[in-house]
Amino acid sequence: MSRVYNFSAGPSAFPESVLKQAQQEMLEWRDSGMSVMEMSHRGKHFSIIAEELESDLRALLAVPENYKVLFLQGGASAQFSLIPQNILNGKSKACYLKTGAWSEKAIKDAGAYCNAVVSASSEDTKFTSIPEASSWLIDSQAAYLHYTSNETIHGVEFQSCPDSFGLPLVSDMSSNILSRKIDVSQYGLIYAGTQKNMGPAGVTVVIVRDDLIGHASKSVPPVFNYAEQAKNQSMLNTPATYSWYLCGLVLKWLKEQGGVDGIEQRNIAKAAKLYQAIDQSALYSNPVETASRSRMNVPFILADESLDKPFLAAAEANGLFELKGHRSVGGMRASIYNAIPEAGVQALIDFMAEFERTH
Numbered sequence: 001m002s003r004v005y006n007f008s009a010g011p012s013a014f015p016e017s018v019l020k021q022a023q024q025e026m027l028e029w030r031d032s033g034m035s036v037m038e039m040s041h042r043g044k045h046f047s048i049i050a051e052e053l054e055s056d057l058r059a060l061l062a063v064p065e066n067y068k069v070l071f072l073q074g075g076a077s078a079q080f081s082l083i084p085q086n087i088l089n090g091k092s093k094a095c096y097l098k099t100g101a102w103s104e105k106a107i108k109d110a111g112a113y114c115n116a117v118v119s120a121s122s123e124d125t126k127f128t129s130i131p132e133a134s135s136w137l138i139d140s141q142a143a144y145l146h147y148t149s150n151e152t153i154h155g156v157e158f159q160s161c162p163d164s165f166g167l168p169l170v171s172d173m174s175s176n177i178l179s180r181k182i183d184v185s186q187y188g189l190i191y192a193g194t195q196k197n198m199g200p201a202g203v204t205v206v207i208v209r210d211d212l213i214g215h216a217s218k219s220v221p222p223v224f225n226y227a228e229q230a231k232n233q234s235m236l237n238t239p240a241t242y243s244w245y246l247c248g249l250v251l252k253w254l255k256e257q258g259g260v261d262g263i264e265q266r267n268i269a270k271a272a273k274l275y276q277a278i279d280q281s282a283l284y285s286n287p288v289e290t291a292s293r294s295r296m297n298v299p300f301i302l303a304d305e306s307l308d309k310p311f312l313a314a315a316e317a318n319g320l321f322e323l324k325g326h327r328s329v330g331g332m333r334a335s336i337y338n339a340i341p342e343a344g345v346q347a348l349i350d351f352m353a354e355f356e357r358t359h
């Protein structure tokens with residue numbers, strides 16, 4: 001067996017120790033006599049898994065008491081439509097910051113349920129920057145202000161919590177949740193698919209302030225109604241039990257890494273190294289303005305496009321996989337989530353230098 005360094009944008013690399021633990025527990029979880037996959041979601045064993053999952057996530061993010069933590073299905077994509085249906089609360093408008101492909105999608109989908117006002121856009125810079133907050137056009141009648149804290153495709157990340165201008169702040173944290181410290185109390189709602197920093201695909205975390213729920217439009221299916229799911233511990237339907245379990249293992253691993261504080265320091269170091277290598281090279285470049293560069297997804301292009309294919313082939317030959325950029329932006333992208341060790345980033349940097357030397 002030879003495991004490679006996997007720079008996939010998601011589903012993405014897992015901590016190897018978590019995979020080994022899952023392997024060890026595959027046939028029997030603790031002394032339950034069965035695999036997690038075989039357990040009733042209402043049984044005493046799975047109840048422990050579910051409780052630990054929620055309490056570990058609450059502890060890692062210091063989620064205040066007046067927030068619900070939900071584990072839903074349908075991905076972050078479903079949330080694009082479900083957020084307006086759940087929290088518009090009679091209002092007809094919501095404000096959105098358009099900073100890349102994912103916020104663009106969120107705006108498009110929300111448009112079926114409300115007037116999705118684009119308060120600011122960086123489309124004119126091809127999504128390589130974040131517009132200054134002083135230029136945002138905020139409508140005080142809006143139900144919330146939505147932004148995507150890390151644009152997975154364009155490699156653009158907010159480095160701090162933006163001003164909400166008095167509106168409940170809603171954030172898609174799919175690709176940077178648990179990678180850096182956040183103050184949950186500054187948000188109305190945070191959502192994230194788990195398949196990057198939290199576990200496998202199949203679970204969508206929604207952290208929502210109590211006062212925002214309970215006013216969903218009548219047409220929302222109960223399984224997508226936040227208040228209904230909160231009342232039922234996210235078990236109004238059968239949850240993705242095995243994915244919940246794996247998320248739980250990843251959270252325990254993260255605690256061993258020093259929690260979010262500990263991993264953030266490593267993420268800062270990993271990203272700094274890789275950007276420095278790109279900036280110093282004559283072959284590679286990253287188009288994103290320095291202050292908005294993502295610590296999680298590092299897109300880069302080669303000065304000569306004809307080298308793309310040889311680069312990818314040579315990278316794979318060196319055990320470095322999934323470096324092809326998203327089809328909409330081309331070039332390369334290295335996703336360096338929590339589970340990518342510093343050694344993986346160093347191996348990529350060494351390979352890139354060697355490729356540049358020989359091409």
Ligand code: PMP
Nearest residue numbers: 075076077102152172174175193
């Ligand atoms: N938002 C962001 C920032 C993402 O990166 C992704 C997935 N790459 C999504 C939303 C959509 O997630 P899903 O496919 O789980 O619906």
